[in-house]
Amino acid sequence: MHMNIHFGIRPFVCEICGSRFNNEGAKHNHMRRHSNASPFACPLCEKTFVWELSLKQHLKSHANHGDIKASM
Structure with a gap:
């Protein structure tokens, strides 16, 4: 292999x-x-991701744009 x-x-x-x-x-x-499975959902918007790493990278984009809400 x-x-x-x-x-x-x-x-x-x-x-x-x-x-x-x-x-x-x-x-x-x-x-x-x-598959249609996207088990990783962004808590700040409606985007979902197949990979946890993709969600983590996406969350950084919210932080870079000052989009992080006080509820986090």
């Missing part, structure tokens, strides 16, 4: 879009993009 990275071997294929991955975990993470 480790050698897949070095040799560019991507045997795991997304059945929806055809994207290819070098390991099952990467494919699994990719599949979350195709």
Whole structure:
């Protein structure tokens, strides 16, 4: 499996879009993009995110623009 990275071997294929991955975990993470699940919601606006990291980055944009509400 480790050698897949070095040799560019991507045997795991997304059945929806055809994207290819070098390991099952990467494919699994990719599949979350195709689901309608967005479990991470911004408490300051109505945006939702598939990834927690994306929500954290989004929250920084609120802080940078002075949008953080006193309720936090």
